[in-house]
Amino acid sequence: MDLNTVVEIRDARHPAPWRPGDAWLGGGTYLFSEPQPRLRRLVDLSRTGWTPVRLDADGSLEIAATCTIAQLSRFAKQLQVPAAPLFEQCCRAFLASFKIWNMATVGGNLCNALPAGPMISLTAALEGECLLRSQTGAMRRIRTAGFVKGAGRNDLADGELLRSVTLPARALGCRTAFRQASLYGLGRSGVLVIGTLDPLDRSMAVTVTASTVRPVRLWFPLPPTARGLRAAIGAAVADGEWFDDIHGLPEWRQHMTFRLAEEIRRELQREAR
Template sequence: MNLNTITELKRPSSADEVTAWKDGYAWLAGGTWLFSEPQVHTDTLIDLAGLKWQSLAVASDGGLEVAATCTIHDLCEFKPPKTWKAGALIGECCRSFLSSFKIWHEASIGGNIVMSLPAGPMISLTTALEGIYTLWPRNGEPRDVNAIDFVTGNHQNVLAKGELLRSIHLPASALGKRFAFRRASLTHLGRSGVLLIGTIDDAKKELIITITAATARPVQVRLCGAVTAIEVREAIEAAVPESLWFDDVHSSPAHRRHLSYHYAEEIRKELCA
């Protein structure tokens, strides 16, 4: 749609060119959300395309460095090495979208994370793979935040005004783990109502279960040793207060709670058998 409140489009070639942040400014990535509804409080878009960040790179630990501007399409096209047992999770999460051609080709990984919707599949992917986000404040030193601590609620996160999500680091240690994936959606390619991912470190015998879409923010439980069904249930009960189960047209809190316990047990059986 046309955004008739926009009076200026900036195209910096470096993020440092944007020093003074004003109310009314917004970073523009793929624009799939920005242009999907009126932005009455926004008068200036700052296009990230001119920064020309490399979409994907091998990280210093052998993991994956994803630029915030990388598109869903480019991430999904990436062929992970065979040693990354969790590599197939990338494709699973890229396909967990209510995704039109436009979203598939234009939506960015960073835009999806910063939107901080419960059903943000790039949040599911990067929290489950123990990602680390690099944030660039305006006029400050870059800082790293664990993916699991970034989203604080529905459409809420820890970004300060004008702060830019620069990149996402997926560590090689997490990409090397076995995984199990479970997702429920009212329609085949619809928005997720419940999305659970389990990963297991076979050497440490540590099971991590990450709950997204079912809860207003991501929740992660870690269990060690010969994990039992009751231990998984108790860990989720302790980590998810009743008010955190998300309520919208895609599912009720009771349905989301029920499916989350069900999927968590399936994941435990699949990974710990």
């Protein structure tokens, strides 16, 4: 879609004062999908030269905001860690054409903060930490689960930029379990639940996305009972936080969340034994 209100595109490598009507341009799959009447200038990140994905010496994984889904998928296929299968599962959870697959970015998926965003699911489940940069150059870090505040709402200040997401080595060493539900084949995720089991201390975490307006990550020092898991999810998700749109009613999303979370609990409990 043409953005006929945009009058200028600026290269992000050459800083300039942020002004009303500015927006960061990564892959552009959201920006060019619908009218953006408030926009006047795009700040293009495509020439920043950031390394898409990097495995650091301490075993942590840094994913640049400009990393595309295709790049992340290719990298993860060579990744020799227990959590590696989860990357492809989340990449394939996109409702996307090959064009979107090759243009959409991890950062864009996070910043759009849509409940069904599978990069939110992936990074929240693996304890991702977002690195944010202000217009003054100041940096701050925040967990993905806190960065996404609600449906379409994130923690970015005006002009602030998501630079990267870092996944710690310990999270990458976890066993994972993945469950997804949609109302119809190849449909947008209505429910997406991920479980992780830490082999070092047998702690378990369950992360709920798509069915809720924000990511909900629950940590248990030991695998919980079925009743304990259900109670924890019920306490963590308020009644108004079950997402409601044409891809699923809140009651259905809640029911499927409990069902899939229990499947994950049983799967990881077998692993723990």
